[in-house]
Amino acid sequence: MTVRLERQGSSLIVHNSTEKRGAITPDLYQTIAAAMEQARAPDIRCVILTGGDFFCAGGNLKVLATRAALAPQERRAKIEILHDVIRAMHACPVPIIAAVEGGAAGAGLSLTLACDFIVASRGAQFTAAYVKAGLTPDGGLTHALSRLLPRQMAMQLCLIGGAISAEQLHALGIVFQLSPIGETLGDAHKLAEQLSRGPARAQARIRQLLNEAQDTTLSDQLDREAAFMAEAQGDSEAAIGIQAFIEKRKAEFQL
Numbered sequence: 001m002t003v004r005l006e007r008q009g010s011s012l013i014v015h016n017s018t019e020k021r022g023a024i025t026p027d028l029y030q031t032i033a034a035a036m037e038q039a040r041a042p043d044i045r046c047v048i049l050t051g052g053d054f055f056c057a058g059g060n061l062k063v064l065a066t067r068a069a070l071a072p073q074e075r076r077a078k079i080e081i082l083h084d085v086i087r088a089m090h091a092c093p094v095p096i097i098a099a100v101e102g103g104a105a106g107a108g109l110s111l112t113l114a115c116d117f118i119v120a121s122r123g124a125q126f127t128a129a130y131v132k133a134g135l136t137p138d139g140g141l142t143h144a145l146s147r148l149l150p151r152q153m154a155m156q157l158c159l160i161g162g163a164i165s166a167e168q169l170h171a172l173g174i175v176f177q178l179s180p181i182g183e184t185l186g187d188a189h190k191l192a193e194q195l196s197r198g199p200a201r202a203q204a205r206i207r208q209l210l211n212e213a214q215d216t217t218l219s220d221q222l223d224r225e226a227a228f229m230a231e232a233q234g235d236s237e238a239a240i241g242i243q244a245f246i247e248k249r250k251a252e253f254q255l
């Protein structure tokens with residue numbers, strides 16, 4: 001049972017097939033970090049994160065139980081490894097898809113919500129979990145949940161540590177697609193294929209704009225949008241897309 005990085009066409013796939021419901025190992029951090037690095041190549045159009053029967057149960061509680069023996073700064077350094085991975089995902093130039101079988105818990109949920117699209121198996125369960133172990137969320141979970149959910153719902157999830165289903169998250173627009181059990185990776189590939197037919201540079205600009213919009217003022221965001229739109233208008237992708245519209249045909253962006 002391992003973590004591995006695979007390339008299929010223009011997609012990179014991080015497989016997290018570790019024991020204990022995909023509980024996090026150092027390999028997972030290294031492999032996602034490597035995928036984020038490789039995603040800078042122009043022929044990579046998408047990254048997919050996937051797991052086994054259960055996507056990822058978060059930090060391994062048996063390992064976390066040993067952390068009390070470490071000095072506070074050593075404990076902090078271990079958490080920062082996860083946070084560097086989340087930062088790298090935020091800065092990734094291509095879309096990231098989570099193909100989630102079974103569900104996600106703790107930092108596994110943080111990783112899921114750091115993705116742009118979530119394809120989840122029907123009945124999958126998502127839980128913050130941390131509070132049940134006397135811990136507090138990390139991996140940007142409170143940042144994500146406080147923006148995605150009403151405050152009270154985020155509080156309920158984090159303070160009680162209960163689960164929310166893929167169906168509920170789908171109704172909220174957080175899960176992009178519900179798939180039959182065992183089919184999330186196949187459906188993620190189809191989505192990656194669809195995305196790869198779009199304009200790569202426009203997609204990278206859009207991703208950056210939406211990610212940065214979370215922490216900025218309207219005025220700063222208008223400046224950013226103006227700069228990016230000016231860039232986009234001078235890009236051959238816009239020439240291709242606009243010409244296709246005028247000629248009433250589907251745009252074919254270079255792959």
Ligand SMILES: CC(C)(COP(=O)(O)OP(=O)(O)OC[C@H]1O[C@@H](n2cnc3c(N)ncnc32)[C@H](O)[C@@H]1OP(=O)(O)O)[C@@H](O)C(=O)NCCC(=O)NCCSC(=O)/C=C1/CC=CC=CO1
Nearest residue numbers: 020021023057058059060061062079082105106107129130
């Ligand atoms: C909801 C569950 C994830 C899955 O429930 P279920 O399908 O019923 O499976 P179980 O029977 O509970 O579990 C099967 C076996 O896996 C072991 N296991 C599950 N999760 C973990 C885990 N996180 N760590 C270690 N082992 C785990 C479980 O003990 C079973 O083993 P045995 O067959 O030997 O008995 C459910 O399992 C669950 O709620 N798990 C705990 C979720 C959790 O609390 N996660 C950690 C949150 S804290 C965190 O993520 C923190 C960090 C901190 C810093 C840096 C990096 C990462 O994370």
